[in-house]
Every structure is written in structure tokens, then in C-alpha cells.
Amino acid sequence: MNKKIAFISLNVDSIGYATNSYPMKNDPAFKIAIPRIEKILDKYNAKMSAFVIGKDLEDDSNIDVLKKLIERGHEIGNHSYSHYQNFAFLKDDVQSREIEDTHNLIKKKLNYDSKGFIAPGWNSNSFTIKKLVDLNYSYDHSLAPSPLMFLAMLKMLLNYVFNYFSKKKVAHTYNIKDLFSRKDYARMFFGKQKPYPVKNSYFKSKDKKIWVIPLPTKYKLSYWMTLEYVFPKFLVNFIFKLVATRSEQFYLLIHPADFLDNNDFNNLEKTPNLERINIDVEYKLNIFENRLKQLISYGYEVKTFISQYG
DSSP states (O other): OEEEEEEEOOOOOOOOHTTTOOOOOOOIIIIIHHHHHHHHHTTTTTOOEEEEEEEGGGSSHHHHHHHHHHHHTTTEEOOSSSOOOTGGGHHHHOOOOOHHHHHHHHHHHHHOOOOOEEGGOOOOOOOHHHHHHTTTTTEOOOOOOOOOHHHHHHHHHHHHHHHOOOOOOBBOOOHHHHHTTOOOOOHHHHHHOOOOESSSSSSSSSSOOEEEOOOEETEEEOGGGGGGGGGGGHHHHHHHHHHHHHHSEEEEEEGGGGGGGGOOOSSSBBBBBGGGGOOOOOHHHHHHHHHHHHHHHHEEEOOOHHHHHH
């Protein structure tokens, strides 16, 4: 029997991005969150795939952290240059630059060939696939085949409204129009739930040019770590166990905000647009480690995406 495979997908949505001040020197996402993640992964001899925003690569303090990740066997992937929430609605030439500029920066700054991509908020379209094929990428994991995405969008809408009326000076990193500017609504209901090959769109093709790796989903229920701070604990436990025990592959999607709290910030002009930043970091670290231990107990081997799909 083939061993189950799990991947750790770190979408490095930086504090610089969350405060509209990227690139930020010594960004806590790089300097604090990533070492905390590594410390846990090292306990289980596990590696992760970290997907970076291109703008953050303009600061050498962030580059130093990523170089060390590469040296220790982790993967670096592409998460676009600016992290536009309406990524699929960008004009083709703009989306092309968003992908290629980050690809080139990863090569120039890190001497590393990125082969994996994830769009901001999984918001991608057929042109995304075509561009990745042109750049000789091995895989894309921007497919979220679950109506739970509507709840995520609703939560972001509520956060936007709350922040608008808040007395705190909260950074605005998206607007309402961009939040709902998507071309993947049909894929939320009808998208495939297992990795599959494609050629120039999100339709399966025997003439494989690139792999599409969907968000872990069963019966249209998906899990990613943000759910831990959205739904009641019993419901998140149910979704995680349902998906993890009934899948052969699983990727655990995490963000720096899952490993930081307010004590990690000093002298920021604006409050980061990250509602879960108010939750105690020790609680969040325990959640991540417990989920990782569960995956291992279910028989998963933790690998990087590129080691499986390269």
C-alpha cells in the first residue's frame, strides 16, 4: 500500500502586506513566524513549501530567511507579486507580470527555480494555467473546490465592515468589489477533489502540461487552518477528520498570522488586517502541532510539493 502524502503549504502573507507597507524590513512573518514553524517541523523531520509574495523579496532581510529555508531542504514557491484579491480579474498582461516578476525575483535573489504556484485566495483562471505552463511550472494549487469559500468571503466582508467603523487604524488590503471578483464560482461546486493533470485550463487533460492540486476536500467540505478561528471547535474537528481520513493526499495550508500575536509587533503605524492576530500565539502553535501529529498518526508522510510533483 502506498503511503499517504501530506504537504505543508505556507502562504507567506507578510505583515508588510497586511499593513500596506511591504517590503518591511525584518518582517515578523519572516523573522518570527517562519522560525516558529520550522521549530515544530523539525520535531517531526518535516519540510514545507513556502509561497512568497514578490514585493517582500525586495528587502534583503526577508531574503536571508528564505535562503536558510532552501539550505535546510524546504521549497520556495510563487504567490504572485502584489497579492491582489481579484487576481483572476486582472488583465492578462497584468496577471502575467504578477506571476513572472515573482518568478524572476526568486531566481535572481535566491538562485532558485520556482516550480509551484498558488493564487491569492485561490482566485485563478485559465490564463493562470497557461502562464504557469509557459514558465515550465510543475504544479498549481489554486483550486478550492468547496462552497465553504463563500463563508470565507463573507467573513472577509464582515471584517472589512468592522474595520471600517473601528477606532483602530486598521490597514485596508482589499475592497469589497475585489473580494467578490472571481471566476471560479463553478469550480467551488463542481471542481475536482483529487490532483489531476491539465494542459491550458482547469479541465482535466490527457496531454499533461502541469498538475492541479486542489485544496483538501471531501463531500465539498474543505479544511485549511483559518477555519480553526472561524467555526466552533467540534465542527472544525469533524471537517479535519473527515477530509484527512478519507484522502490519499492532503495539504495543510497555513499563514504567518497562525504563528504570531500582538506581542510580536512594535511601533506599527497601522494595525495589521488580520483578525486572528489577537489570539494567543501559544494556542495557535498547539493547534498546528496537533494537526501535524494527527496527519502523521493517520499514516501520512510529510513532503514538499516539488518532491512529489517535480
